[in-house]
Amino acid sequence: METTTDPDSSFSSIFSHNNSRLPDDTVFYAIFPDFAIPSSSSQTPTPQLYSQLQSLHLQILHFISPLTTHYIWQHQPFNLSLSSTTTATPHHHIPHLHGHLRFGDNLEDEWFVVFLLFQISNRFRDLSIRVWDTDGEFILIETAFHIPRWLNPDTSTNRVFIRLGELHIVGRGRFPSTPTLLDSLSYLANSGDESRASELVQSAIKNRIGDYPERAMRNMHRVRVRVPMSVAQVLKHEPALVSLAVEAFYDRDIDSMKYAAKMERFLSNGSGEEIVQVSIRMSKAMYAQLVQQTFQAPKCYPMPPRSDTTVYMEAELGMKIACGFEMMYQLRRQEGLEGKGSTWKSFRESLENSGYFEGLLPGSKEHRRLMENAEEYYKNSSLFSRASEMMSAPVRRIDEILALPYSADDFRGQELPPSDDDSWLYNGEDExxxxxxxxxxxxxxxxxxxxxxxxxxxxxxxxxxxxxxxxxxxxxxxxxxxxxxxxxxxxxxxxxxxxxxxxxxxxxxxxxxxxxxxxxxxxxxxxxxxxxxxxxxxxxxxxxxxxxxxxxxxxxxxxxxxxxxxxxxxxxxxxxxxxxxxxxxxxxxxxxxxxxxxxxxxxxxxxxxxxxxxxxxxxxxxxxxxxxxxxxxxxxxxxxxxxxxxxxxxxxxxx
Structure with missing residues (x-):
């Protein structure tokens, strides 16, 4: 079993609520099977145990696949990884599955994750699951009027879990002081319904997630757009990549705008590139991010006259998506070559916090020398290869798709569903x-x-x-x-x-x-x-x-x-x-x-x-x-x- 640090573990600990590097719009979760709970903190995991974890990992992914296949996540899909003892703190040597998901402006992604975790715990009965974000135990906020009053952010550590499809709370009667994770997991595995939260708590959670997965599908928005043929080809094979394109467009800066001005990858024929009409699905948050952004089309991008309002609106929305694809592709390709990104930033921050640069001014000769040494060491580490692979994965997939034969005829004569009504974008006051x-x-x-x-x-x-x-x-x-x-x-x-x-x-x-x-x-x-x-x-x-x-x-x-x-x-x-x-x-x-x-x-x-x-x-x-x-x-x-x-x-x- 490989125990090197994976990209999901770039933070100091997945269990840390107070880590300054944690994104504010990220939900974290950890799944602890009963068979992995050690009898003591000194017990060493066995290869057989990791084999059981791998089997559970595959079973869970197979179970949730029908619920997530047609869902477009805002930034990244639901993911699970096996724990590594090298990344755990001394108090968390408990083999488990974990993951994190950045939901950004789409809060529905976070609650869809909560729904999936409840479904997983209902299907696999011998699991205890934790879920939190940078606000802490956010599920308690939803049930604030019904939970015991002693339960607050200071007293909730290692006390709130999802188990058997319901919320469980490790009470103070059993552990007056803050319990260890091992104590809580052992208690949950043997307590039965004793730790089950009240009916009002269960009802409050059910009201919040009870209409999933239908609600997740209602969060999708289908719209007709006119895009370059190469963009249509990518979306045909990998519709989920639209999330990366929208993210790149929405978070654009001066450097990425330079790529959009040239459109070298997705408008290789310049203004002669054929524009085709397609129907795509995205989240309502993505649609709002595109529609409400004012953006001037690059000079090389062909746009229809404004006289035909419907055609122009479809072309304008498609232009924003195409520019987003161009910016995402070029940025990831560059970062893949350099092997940088979030892991490099974390590595550099750790050097700064440890005093590696000795208080030297950035840009000074000695500071540049130390930075070059750090970059050289980083490129020779496993972090570099993993970051490079992760950043360039969409680039490689796009190249594979565009290497396949395709033509404009593939997109002509198709019956496209009409665009969904977007009145929700302007009439959200009632909701x-x-x-x-x-x-x-x-x-x-x-x-x-x-x-x-x-x-x-x-x-x-x-x-x-x-x-x-x-x-x-x-x-x-x-x-x-x-x-x-x-x-x-x-x-x-x-x-x-x-x-x-x-x-x-x-x-x-x-x-x-x-x-x-x-x-x-x-x-x-x-x-x-x-x-x-x-x-x-x-x-x-x-x-x-x-x-x-x-x-x-x-x-x-x-x-x-x-x-x-x-x-x-x-x-x-x-x-x-x-x-x-x-x-x-x-x-x-x-x-x-x-x-x-x-x-x-x-x-x-x-x-x-x-x-x-x-x-x-x-x-x-x-x-x-x-x-x-x-x-x-x-x-x-x-x-x-x-x-x-x-x-x-x-x-x-x-x-």
Whole structure:
């Protein structure tokens, strides 16, 4: 079994989420069969084991072939490679299959890969599969409203896997601290359904990938184009090469434009090259990249007059594809000769990071000498031959195709399907709004569940609330109405007094926004309540352990912790002042009777600074203000009158 570094392993480790060289638009995956899990980290893989891996490799590729045959990938097709112990870190000496795929602007490629991995795990039952991108475990983002709350980017390492066609999570009950990859794989192979994520998690994933592979086919766009005969010949034999042509066109620079200006390979007869009409398939992302780019045809390229709009549009799109083929062909041919590309860049970066150039200025004599030595060493390494082969592979295939006999008659008289409707390119707002509404519904359901939990806790903690200590005279309603007044929306015309104490909704739902903000900053709820919600959400028993260090399911924000500490310090400062005698404390609540007036509402203060009862203080202050008016108009009378609240007279004052 060959163990040298392959092109897919040009990164320091396929398991590294933080490698600075990882492209931002790449998805990575690794497949671990149970038979390859060693009993200990020191166990050495055998040749027989690699033979089993090779057999599994071929079976998987054969299984997914019908699903991917007619799909045009944005940059590169789905691929799998056998692991190499020379590229694994000390903690990852586990034979496996792995691959990566750059999806670029076409996010559908990434989720199609996820669908394929779920299908593979459903077909081959003894596999544990990891999938991630540079955002980490991106599947967790899709299921964010349903996963256990302790699970986040910092705690998800070696915990999230695809197995048996479903998502599995290695819980903290089994491994309180971060498990090793070997520990997690061994646990998954023997745990059965214990690690299976909740039904809501499975449902969220199913909603995202449930309509594949049909959705993948709907992501294709068929269009008629007019291209040079040589381009038509290449597309006839290798339709997937259109992705490389679109990529070269979309990422063109000044150097590659020089190749397009000459069109030496695909317009060898100059403007005399015959242009033929063909129908090609590409992804919708590719089509958008071509259509929305303004590009002037090279002087040597034959273009029809603009008078025939349909013919001109087909020729313009074909011209962009032909120029893309020319740029891709020439660039890859040059890079193939030099054996450079991404592997050379990685090799050069490793030299720079290791201090090989000793801080020398680029372009200096000594720097050039060291660079020449590095290039010479690189050309003699296996990396050079592999990079050269990889970069020049499309070039060799194109040369093979164009070496075959072909003529314009091969493309004449064919019945071509009409171009697909491209209104989706201009009317994507409805699809975006539908996606946003779906997310909004998820958020509303999530908030509703936790509002119920908060209300349940508030009812438990209410106890001897200040409002319950007020009698039927309506003093409790004063506090409620004042709270309603404070929370009522105001405008440039001033504050709105609650009409008949019946709050009405406003057009702009600011209350929901405020509640959402409060829910973020609210203190943690009790452990039992948190567990009830997790059970309600369908979590497995392994997910129902304490959600945070203190047993609550929502970690208290650092800002909230600071505010409580600040409040305690402030209370200590005010404890010895006369200010503490100005407020009614929660433990001092006494029933407020109409015949007793406000003078008996308070008892002597204890020495400890107990919490202030806001409602009682509010009612007391209003009644004191009303009493001091001695029946004359004043702020308290006007405010409470607007609210429709009658104020009882103080019997002692009347006497």
């Amino acid at each position: 975006l709004n539908a996606a946003l509404q779906e997310r909004q519904k998820e958020m509303e359901l999530y908030n509703l569940k936790h509002e119920k939990k908060e209300k349940s806790k508030e009812q438990q903690d209410a106890g001897a609330s200040s409002c319950t200590n007020l009698d039927d005279s309506g003093l409790g309603d004063i506090a409620k109405s004042m709270q309603a007044f404070v929370h009522k929306m105001s405008s440039y015309e001033g504050a709105e007094v609650p009409e008949n104490r019946d709050l009405k909704d406003v057009d702009f739902d600011v209350d929901r926004f405020i509640k959402d903000m409060e829910s973020v900053m609210r203190r943690p709820v009790s452990e039992d309540t948190g567990r009830d919600v997790e059970l309600e959400e369908g979590s497995s028993s392994d997910m129902d352990f304490d959600e945070s260090e203190d047993g609550s399911d929502i970690a208290e924000p650092s800002g909230s912790t600071f505010m409580h500490s600040y409040s305690d310090a402030l209370n200590d400062e005010l404890k010895d002042t006369s200010l503490n005698k100005s407020f009614v404390r929660a433990k001092e609540q006494q029933p407020l009777k109409e015949d007793e007036g406000t003078s008996n509402a308070l008892q002597d203060m204890d020495e400890d600074f107990s919490p202030v009862d806001v409602d009682v203080n509010l009612v007391k202050s209003l009644l004191d203000s009303f009493s001091s008016q001695q029946g004359l108009p004043g702020p308290a009378t006007n405010l409470l009158g607007l609210m429709g609240l009658p104020i009882p007279q103080d019997p002692k004052k009347e006497k």
